[in-house]
Amino acid sequence: MSASEREYVGLLTQVMTTTLDEDYQVVAARRAVSGQSPAHGKVRIALVVTLLVFGAMVGISAVETARNAPVVQSERADLIRQIHLGESRLNRMHAQLTTLQDDVTSLQGSMTAAAGTEKTLTSRVTALAALTGAAPVTGPGIQVTVDDAPGASASQGGGIVLDTDLQTLANALWQSGAEAVAINGQRLTSLTAIRTAGRAITVDFHSLTPPYVVEAIGNPNTLAARLLETPGGQTWQSLHANLGMRFDVVSISTLTLPASNGTRLLHARPVGSR
Amino acid sequence: MPEPVSSRRRLLTGLTGRPGRGQVIGAVLVALLGFAATVQIRLTHSNDAFAGQGRQDLVVLLDSLSGATERVQQQLNDLQSTKAELQSASHRRSAAIADERERLSTLGILAGTLGAVGPGVTITISDPTQSVTAATILNGIEELRDAGAEAIEIDNSARVVASTAITQSGQTIKVDGKSVSSPYVIDAIGSAHTLSEAVVFPGGLSDEVTSLGGQVAVQEKPTLKITALHTAKPPQYAHSTGP
Structure with missing residues (x-):
């Protein structure tokens, strides 16, 4: 392609149809004519040196990496192992935490239930304890004081307060609606015996000395009147009238009767309890 | 000056013809580099989730x-x-x-709101002459309490508790208002032997009933059940002040 022709060809067409290669070809052809071989001499030496340097770099890098690898790698592996151990420990602890929380919740629940049970039981115990003489009680009532007739002696047989007389009085008080009774501070329970032992009357195995003060809690308006109507009350009125024995009945607005200290059972067990 | 070969022909020759020495060396070097790089990357980031x-x-x-x-x-x-x-x-x-x-x-x-079971005695009082009174029964109860009776019932129907009143109307003996009749059967839980001794003790219940023309039989039982219950009314006047 001559230079004159080139001038008429459009630039784009020229780019499409001719490449740079052709220029190289021209140079190569020119070199072949002048007897020079391609890339000989200096260029060849430069290529060899470049390859050697590249090879050395790859080799050194490989050796370096291989030598450093165990150290870096083992430290890293150790860290990772510790992290794994730590994570699984934390997971176990979280599981424990959940179990513990469940335990605590269920314990709290059963505590609440138990508190309710205890409250119910306590109120029932309190109610029964007042009735049975196991707890001290206070309330309105009467005080009945009885004693031997003045100058009476056991040998003469009359005018002395006998255990049966006190039994009769207590029985009459219960019949009159008394809710709690004590004789000389000894509370009567279903276990309490009023008995003569030797020369003294005993209540709950405590020896009493006259006068005998019998306190009874009950309806303050009716207790005294009803007592006098019972056979026991009438017995005592006649003991007073005929033998001169003391029989005083007074109303008391507030009486306090102690608890009996003997409310333990050795033989009887409950049957048919819930 | 040789005819310039078309560029397409030369590309085809380059792809299909025998590779030159330079090309072979280049290929080996590139392969080596790729291998080394891969090894390096795998060595460094061989592990797991912590890569990077x-x-x-x-x-x-x-x-x-x-x-x-x-x-x-x-x-x-x-x-x-x-x-x-x-x-x-x-x-x-x-x-x-x-x-x-x-x-x-x-x-x-x-x-008396619960039944009770335990050792004890059953006392049977026969009173053919109807001479036994409420006082006799009351005294008998006190004797049993003195001997340690813990639960008492009469005729399997009347429970005897602290507040029990034994009364009499005419010839009929009543326990808290409940009529009982001869033969009176008293069950008492406690030490069977002690209770039985107390009943037959000279001057005790047995002697008293005998002197009135009746008879007392005592039977010791290793297990006795008391089922009569007392209906406990809540107290209206006596208020608990303690435990």
Whole structure:
């Protein structure tokens, strides 16, 4: 392609149809004519040196990496192992935490239930304890004081307060609606015996000395009147009238009767309890 | 000057023809480089989820892990002591409840609201002449109480409790208003031998009934059941002031 022709060809067409290669070809052809071989001499030496340097770099890098690898790698592996151990420990602890929380919740629940049970039981115990003489009680009532007739002696047989007389009085008080009774501070329970032992009357195995003060809690308006109507009350009125024995009945607005200290059972067990 | 070869032809020749020495060396070098790079990458990032994290990152992670562990351990300790406290409180409460139940059954027997079982005696009083009075029965009850009777019933129907009144209307003996009749059968729980001794003791119930023309039979029983119940009315005037 001559230079004159080139001038008429459009630039784009020229780019499409001719490449740079052709220029190289021209140079190569020119070199072949002048007897020079391609890339000989200096260029060849430069290529060899470049390859050697590249090879050395790859080799050194490989050796370096291989030598450093165990150290870096083992430290890293150790860290990772510790992290794994730590994570699984934390997971176990979280599981424990959940179990513990469940335990605590269920314990709290059963505590609440138990508190309710205890409250119910306590109120029932309190109610029964007042009735049975196991707890001290206070309330309105009467005080009945009885004693031997003045100058009476056991040998003469009359005018002395006998255990049966006190039994009769207590029985009459219960019949009159008394809710709690004590004789000389000894509370009567279903276990309490009023008995003569030797020369003294005993209540709950405590020896009493006259006068005998019998306190009874009950309806303050009716207790005294009803007592006098019972056979026991009438017995005592006649003991007073005929033998001169003391029989005083007074109303008391507030009486306090102690608890009996003997409310333990050795033989009887409950049957048919819930 | 040789004819210039078309560029297409030369490309085709380059792709299909025998590779030159330079090309072979180049190919080997590129393959080597690729291999080395791959080995290097695999050596460095061979492991797991922590790829891309440096040593420093891992140390920080380990630290935060041990911090979290410490906090959870603290929570565990707190919960453990809470649990221990709750457990001991629960044991105390259980013991208190057991005590209350025990007390309730004792009080139930004393109040006559519960049936009772235990050793005891059955006393049968025959009174053909109708000479036995309420006072005789009352005295007998007191004797039994003195001998340690813990639960008493008469004729399997009337429970005798603290507030029981034994009364009489005409010839009929009443226990808290309930009529009982001869032969009077008194069941008492307690030491069977002691109770039986008390009844036959000179001057005791047996002698008294015999002197009135009746008869007393005492039977000791290893197990006796008392089923008559007393209906406990809640007190209206006596208020509990203690435990």
